[in-house]
Amino acid sequence: MAVLAVLLGSAPRASADPAVLLASRWPAVPEGHGLSLEDQITDRLTQLGNELGRHLDLLSHDMFQLEVDGRHRHAHVRIGGGDGELLALRVDGDIQFEDINAHVHARLDLALHGHAVHLELPAFEMAPAEYRGDRGVEVRLPLFLRKF
Numbered sequence: 001m002a003v004l005a006v007l008l009g010s011a012p013r014a015s016a017d018p019a020v021l022l023a024s025r026w027p028a029v030p031e032g033h034g035l036s037l038e039d040q041i042t043d044r045l046t047q048l049g050n051e052l053g054r055h056l057d058l059l060s061h062d063m064f065q066l067e068v069d070g071r072h073r074h075a076h077v078r079i080g081g082g083d084g085e086l087l088a089l090r091v092d093g094d095i096q097f098e099d100i101n102a103h104v105h106a107r108l109d110l111a112l113h114g115h116a117v118h119l120e121l122p123a124f125e126m127a128p129a130e131y132r133g134d135r136g137v138e139v140r141l142p143l144f145l146r147k148f
């Protein structure tokens with residue numbers, strides 16, 4: 001018994017480091033303050049969409065333009081061209097995506113022999129649709145608009 005008491009008394013005491021105890025109880029804040037994976041994917045897809053738009057603009061000789069903003073779920077599309085002195089036709093639109101629907105604000109520019117007409121088309125909504133197994137797009141054009 002005396003030998004056991006001497007061994008226990010002479011054994012070094014376990015000293016608990018407060019930093020080690022604190023780290024085991026409270027996990028550390030993540031080191032990286034970078035973008036989340038979702039934001040990184042969104043930014044990469046936005047870059048790809050804008051690169052595609054630049055190539056289409058170049059290949060079509062300014063007949064087609066596409067700009068994408070993935071963070072705000074917004075796109076700008078322009079189709080058309082021509083010379084304002086002879087004949088020019090352009091359809092220009094802003095598209096805002098919400099859930100699976102797209103809200104479109106479109107404009108139409110027509111120029112003939114120096115005379116130009118600018119038309120603001122009514123805003124409409126596009127939604128995916130299915131009818132008897134066939135998939136399509138449903139265009140919703142509001143006839144009456146009330147705001148409260």
